[in-house]
Amino acid sequence: MIDCAACPLQKRSMFLPFTPEEIVFMRAFKHGEATFQPGETLLSQGERSDRLFTVLEGFATRSIQLEDGRRQVVNFVFPGDFLGLQAGIMGEMRHSVQATTPMRVCVFQRSRLWDLFRDKPDRAYDLTWIAAVEEHFLGETIATLGQRDATERVAWALARIWQRLSALGLGTSDGVHLPFRQHELADALGLSTVHTSRTVSILRGMGLLVWKRGRLNMLDPERMFTLAGLPMEREERRPLI
CATH class of the missing domain: 2.60.120.10 (Jelly Rolls)
Structure with missing residues (x-):
């Protein structure tokens, strides 16, 4: 132990x-x-x-x-x-x-x-x-589910996850290990898996990210965070229990 x-x-x-x-x-x-x-x-x-x-x-x-x-x-x-x-x-x-x-x-x-x-x-x-x-x-x-469209929802979720994994020191030059699958992301965002997959493809086509083989690489974090409606700031330090 x-x-x-x-x-x-x-x-x-x-x-x-x-x-x-x-x-x-x-x-x-x-x-x-x-x-x-x-x-x-x-x-x-x-x-x-x-x-x-x-x-x-x-x-x-x-x-x-x-x-x-x-x-x-x-x-x-x-x-x-x-x-x-x-x-x-x-x-x-x-x-x-x-x-x-x-x-x-x-x-x-x-x-x-x-x-x-x-x-x-x-x-x-x-x-x-x-x-x-x-x-x-x-x-x-709740605000994301109620007010953001599909592209903004997916951008928000992936930006938040990338931010957290990066703050944990789990990122490398080729991105962060993303253990969650698209159907789980879709469920959390109130979208169909097909719609989520299509939206990820749109974000990829915009040159914002690469998500393959369980890794997420944020190619343009500033644009991604802007699309997600999030401030580009460091994760706040937090206590442990």
């Missing part, structure tokens, strides 16, 4: 470093680690999970299953994301989390969440910050 002092995520510039006091607390707060293979479910909708996770490695999708069995992708999960807070606060998960790639996660006990609020107010504030960022992103997603 990785010691919190040697957490690999701490090497990534987008995350704020632990203080010595936080390392001591996190060592006691961390319950263990777990691995998941592609297609495995970390958290299930309607489940009263007793575990919370921080993603060390790998990617996943968040989705909601409707009463008639249809599945709606809500958003995507990246290294550093904290999972299960919804069940920790509301008693049960209102969405599911399914591994897209092999994953390794830190495991925390839900019953100890209150220890964090009682004993470490600075860590509790970090958790609140993470929840607030999630809420902001959800609002941005």
Whole structure:
């Protein structure tokens, strides 16, 4: 099991470093680690999970299953994301989390969440910050689905994903590894797979990107971000739990 002092995520510039006091607390707060293979479910909708996770490695999708069995992708999960807070606060998960790639996660006990609020107010504030960022992103997603056309939606999603993966230090000269497929992107954006594929081809024809063999290369980030209606700025540094 990785010691919190040697957490690999701490090497990534987008995350704020632990203080010595936080390392001591996190060592006691961390319950263990777990691995998941592609297609495995970390958290299930309607489940009263007793575990919370921080993603060390790998990617996943968040989705909601409707009463008639249809599945709606809500958003995507990246290294550093904290999972299960919804069940920790509301008693049960209102969405599911399914591994897209092999994953390794830190495991925390839900019953100890209150220890964090009682004993470490600075860590509790970090958790609140993470929840607030999630809420902001959800609002941005709703605005995208409601007000942007298909080209703008796809540009927005790919720009956001590219920005996050680049901030994680997962990019090279030929782009970033993009583990999500076009049908998952289409689902998250409320588009058909055919429409999404056609829109990606349009963006490619505009000289904005190359997406093939699981890699996304942004050829003209400034134009892409302008089309997406996003400011061209660095990802804000964020705390880790």
